Amino acid sequence: MRVSRWFAQHWVMGVALLVLGYLFLPIAVVAGLSFNRPSSRLSYDFNEFTLDNWRNPCATSDMCDAVLRSVQIGFLATVAATVLGTLMAFALVRHRFRGRSGLNVLIFLPMATPELVMGTSLLALFVSGGVPLGFWTIVIAHVMFCVSFVVVTVKARLSGMDRRLEEAAMDLYASEWQTFRRVTLPLVLPGIVAAALLAFSLSFDDFIITNFNSGTTVTFPMYVWGAAQRGIPPQVNVIGTAMFGIALLLVLASSMRGRKARRAAIATAVPGATSRS
Amino acid sequence: MSALAHVPTASGQPVSPPPAARRGRHRLLPYLLLLPGAAWLFLFFAVPLVQLAAASLYDPTGSLSTGYALTWAFGNYPTALQAYWPQFGRSFLYAGIALVLALLMGYPLAYAIAQKAGRWKNLLLVCVIAPMFTSFLVRTLAWKTILSDNGWLVGLLRDVHLLGPDGRLLATPIAVVLGLTYNFLPFLVLPLYASLERLDYRLLEAASDLYASPLKTFRRVTLPLSMPGLIAGTLLFFIPATGDYINAELLGTPKEYMIGNVIDSAFLVRLDYPQGAALSFLLMSAILVVVFVYLRRAGTEEVL
Numbered sequence: 001m002r003v004s005r006w007f008a009q010h011w012v013m014g015v016a017l018l019v020l021g022y023l024f025l026p027i028a029v030v031a032g033l034s035f036n037r038p039s040s041r042l043s044y045d046f047n048e049f050t051l052d053n054w055r056n057p058c059a060t061s062d063m064c065d066a067v068l069r070s071v072q073i074g075f076l077a078t079v080a081a082t083v084l085g086t087l088m089a090f091a092l093v094r095h096r097f098r099g100r101s102g103l104n105v106l107i108f109l110p111m112a113t114p115e116l117v118m119g120t121s122l123l124a125l126f127v128s129g130g131v132p133l134g135f136w137t138i139v140i141a142h143v144m145f146c147v148s149f150v151v152v153t154v155k156a157r158l159s160g161m162d163r164r165l166e167e168a169a170m171d172l173y174a175s176e177w178q179t180f181r182r183v184t185l186p187l188v189l190p191g192i193v194a195a196a197l198l199a200f201s202l203s204f205d206d207f208i209i210t211n212f213n214s215g216t217t218v219t220f221p222m223y224v225w226g227a228a229q230r231g232i233p234p235q236v237n238v239i240g241t242a243m244f245g246i247a248l249l250l251v252l253a254s255s256m257r258g259r260k261a262r263r264a265a266i267a268t269a270v271p272g273a274t275s276r277s
Numbered sequence: 278m279s280a281l282a283h284v285p286t287a288s289g290q291p292v293s294p295p296p297a298a299r300r301g302r303h304r305l306l307p308y309l310l311l312l313p314g315a316a317w318l319f320l321f322f323a324v325p326l327v328q329l330a331a332a333s334l335y336d337p338t339g340s341l342s343t344g345y346a347l348t349w350a351f352g353n354y355p356t357a358l359q360a361y362w363p364q365f366g367r368s369f370l371y372a373g374i375a376l377v378l379a380l381l382m383g384y385p386l387a388y389a390i391a392q393k394a395g396r397w398k399n400l401l402l403v404c405v406i407a408p409m410f411t412s413f414l415v416r417t418l419a420w421k422t423i424l425s426d427n428g429w430l431v432g433l434l435r436d437v438h439l440l441g442p443d444g445r446l447l448a449t450p451i452a453v454v455l456g457l458t459y460n461f462l463p464f465l466v467l468p469l470y471a472s473l474e475r476l477d478y479r480l481l482e483a484a485s486d487l488y489a490s491p492l493k494t495f496r497r498v499t500l501p502l503s504m505p506g507l508i509a510g511t512l513l514f515f516i517p518a519t520g521d522y523i524n525a526e527l528l529g530t531p532k533e534y535m536i537g538n539v540i541d542s543a544f545l546v547r548l549d550y551p552q553g554a555a556l557s558f559l560l561m562s563a564i565l566v567v568v569f570v571y572l573r574r575a576g577t578e579e580v581l
Contacts, residue, residue, distance in 0.1 A: 008491070016389030019382045020401070023408045023462065026419035030411055033422065044422040084314035095307035103311065106318050112512070113322075114520030114564060116537050120544055120557040121325035124332040127341070127550070144321040147314055205413050207523065208537075212544060224414040228527055232418060240415035247410035251403055 027244060034237035041231030053234045057242075060233045066223035067239060073135065073219060074203040077142035082196045084143070085150025086188075092151070093158040110148045118145060119212035126213065133215030141213045142206060146199040153198060157191025197250070204243075332554035341548050353555040361539050361556060368535040369563070371450070371525075372518035375457035376465075379514055382458070383465040387506075388499075391473035405466050417456055417527050424452050424528070448530045456524035461517055465510040472506025473499075508575050516564055536560055 037050040058064035088107070091097065110118065122141050126133060165187065169179040207221040214222055224236055332345070337353055339345035358365070390401045408416065423430055424446040431447075434440040446452050476499065484494040500507075522537025531538075536556060543553030 012385050012389045013393050015382075015385040016393075016401075019386045019462075020404050022382065022459065023405065025423060026416045026459070027408050027411055029419040029422050030415055033419070044418070044425055045427050046422075084317055087310040088314040091307040091310035095310070097307040097311070103315060106315065106323065110318065110322050112516060112568075114516055114560060116520040116522070116540055117329070117557050117561045118322065118325070120540060120553060121329035122321060123544060124550065124554060125321075125325040125328040128328055128332070140321055144317060147318060151314070201410070205409075207414060208520075211541070221412060221414050224412065224418070225523075228414070228418060236415060236418075240411045244407070244411045248403075248407060251407075255399065255403075 030237050030240045030244075033234060034241045036234050036237070038234055044232075053238045057235050057238045059235060062218070063220075063223055063227075063233060063235055063239070066218045066220045069135070069218065070204050070220040073138050073142060074200045076139050077146055077203040078196050078200040080139075080143045081146035081150050081199045082192060085147045085195060085199075086154050086192055088147070088151050089154035089158055093155055107148050107151050110145055111152075115145070115206075115208040119209040122209070123212040133213055134217045137213045137215070138210055138217060138219065141209050142203040145206070145209060146202055149198055149202060150195040153195035154188065154191045157188055157194075161187055201247070329554050329558055332550050333558045335551040335554075337549075337551045339551075341550065345550065350551065353551045354559065357552045357555045358559065360552075361536065364534050364536045364539050365556075365559070365563075367533070368519050368537070368560070369567070371454050371457060371533075371535060372515055372521075375454050375461070375518055376511065376515050378454070378458045379462050379465050380511075383462055383469060383510070384507075387466045387469035387473050391470050392476065392478060402470065405463050405470075409463055413460065414523065414527075417460065417523055420452070420456050420459065420528055421447060424455075447528065448533075450529070450533050452528040453524050453533045453535075456528045457518045457521060460521070460524065461514045464513040464517070468509040468513060469503060469506040472503045476502050504575065508572070511571070512568060516568070519564055520560060 032046060033044075034053055035049050035051065036046050037048040037052065039045070039047040053059075088103075092100070092103070119141070122137075122144075123133075125131075126137055131137060161184075166179050166183050169183045170176070174182065205221060206219075207225060210219055210222060211225070218226070220239065224232070227233065227236065331347055333353055334347060334349050334351065335345035335353075336348040336350055337356070386405070390398055390405070394401050422428065425431070426445055426447065431440065431445065434446070435442060435444060440446070446455075480498055480502070481494055484498045485491070489497065519535075520537055522535050522541055525533050525535045525538055540553050540556050540560070543549045543556065
């Protein structure tokens with residue numbers, strides 16, 4: 001009886017943990033294979049433990065070139081998309097204007113359209129316009145599909161913000177620029193940073209749209225795709241594991257900072273709060 | 278705000294209205310803020326779709342080197358569909374099966390994180406997103422290792438006779454569907470979690486106090502209240518899964534190819550732009566129809 005009640009209360013959590021296991025299984029495999037010395041170029045099975053892949057991650061130099069190129073494209077696309085998207089988010093939340101619903105559709109649609117359709121349609125445009133495919137066409141495409149995600153992320157932060165803080169600043173004779181610089185921007189910044197990180201990870205990991213618009217330029221996902229046919233160097237798993245580790249560190253650091261900032265805010269707002277908490 | 282602006286100072290002297298009142302000057306500001314982003318989306322999202330539609334009506338006898346003429350060749354559509362309807366149907370079939378599997382896994386996961394996890398909530402949430410930190414392609418290749426013929430999973434399934442002695446997982450429809458389920462599961466879980474997180478636990482208690490069985494509570498309270506998240510999650514899962522061809526390419530064989538594989542080869546290998554464009558446009562229309570019908574039936578349009 002007690003066993004069945006325990007089961008009734010906890011089976012959902014049990015299923016959830018199993019599903020999380022399913023989600024993490026490939027990550028564990030990637031991490032494991034990063035220490036593997038494969039028996040042949042086309043083998044995907046674990047063969048022998050080695051640290052060589054981590055010691056020489058750039059043993060296959062085209063791979064590191066591809067990673068570098070992905071970082072460059074990701075950086076450019078992130079900066080452009082974050083600026084464009086943040087400006088649009090401000091206009092949407094703070095201003096009334098004509099054509100708002102049409103604009104919302106234009107922002108929503110890229111998130112709901114299959115990448116395949118966006119990739120092929122851009123290719124059709126570039127080819128008919130005689131634009132040579134390469135680094136810059138990839139950047140253009142990445143900015144396009146990142147902008148919508150930036151708008152949505154910044155908008156969420158902005159509309160959840162307390163307008164009275166800005167009004168208070170203005171009532172205290174801060175100029176519009178000062179209000180923006182000292183009150184609005186610091187409050188929206190976490191949203192902008194989150195949007196930029198999202199944009200970078202979308203750009204860095206994009207394959208389908210890039211595949212159609214890259215010409216002969218090779219990004220990291222394009223490299224992996226090509227290598228899947230010729231045989232994957234184990235260093236690919238080193239990059240995969242390192243990406244996972246870096247992203248996890250960033251998330252942990254931001255949550256630590258968030259907690260610290262919240263504590264500091266409470267401490268300044270409520271004298272004596274630190275001694276209590 | 279304006280009421281506050283005219284409050285006299287403590288000394289009793291009226292103060293001039295603070296600069297906030299000067300807003301009216303900025304009639305043009307929203308358009309200036311919107312222009313760059315909207316122009317980018319218009320030029321590189323909307324215009325290309327028109328170009329794709331045009332390309333799907335090009336003369337099919339043209340080629341990339343000789344150039345294409347727009348001859349309004351509507352015949353491209355039936356021709357393409359006739360040649361590739363199996364791949365087309367397979368895309369929707371695989372994505373549909375993967376969606377059912379993902380719902381069976383994702384709903385308990387989202388529910389557990391939202392309602393049962395307590396102070397572990399944020400950690401578990403990070404765990405859902407974390408796998409996406411590793412490259413999509415690298416993760417999919419990892420499934421190649423897991424499902425490989427010499428792997429422990431196939432060995433185990435052969436030992437318990439779920440698979441025949443020569444049975445395989447890799448290069449079968451199972452592998453492709455499993456890969457699709459895996460890759461898009463977080464897109465389903467996150468909106469679902471957001472909906473379930475807002476669910477008031479007291480409603481569930483009330484239902485059980487009024488003698489509803491757990492199943493009935495779920496059907497009459499939990500499920501309807503999680504509907505917005507369920508709809509958003511389903512769409513975020515289904516749309517990219519239908520258009521995906523990475524899983525079919527890496528985990529399947531040409532027998533499992535989806536429409537994406539065909540479109541990829543039409544544009545990049547066979548260089549048959551009219552056919553590729555026609556298929557691409559058909560895919561988008563088919564997805565839009567499915568989404569529209571689904572939204573009508575689900576009775577919510579607020580997701581859009």
